[in-house]
Amino acid sequence: MWANxxxxxxxxxxxxxxxxxxxxxxxxxxxxxxxxxxxIDVRKIPADYLRRAARALECDSASCSLFxxxx
Numbered sequence: 001m002w003a004n005x006x007x008x009x010x011x012x013x014x015x016x017x018x019x020x021x022x023x024x025x026x027x028x029x030x031x032x033x034x035x036x037x038x039x040i041d042v043r044k045i046p047a048d049y050l051r052r053a054a055r056a057l058e059c060d061s062a063s064c065s066l067f068x069x070x071x
Contacts, residue, residue, distance in 0.1 A: 003034040005033040013031075014045060016029075017046040028047070029050045030051050031050050032052055034052075
């Protein structure tokens with residue numbers, strides 16, 4: 001989870017991804033609440049998968065996207 005929608009806390013996704021990568025664990029970053037609120041550059045976040053919802057960007061509330069990021 002990148003951002004908590006109730007408290008507004010932003011989690012250190014870059015650091016979490018680094019820890020996962022150093023241990024050979026795939027990292028899925030839930031960026032649903034962060035989308036539209038913080039800059040998301042998939043080239044800078046070392047996550048294997050990143051998910052966001054279109055509703056945060058004022059699109060169809062039933063849609064979302066899951067990115068597989070090549071490493």
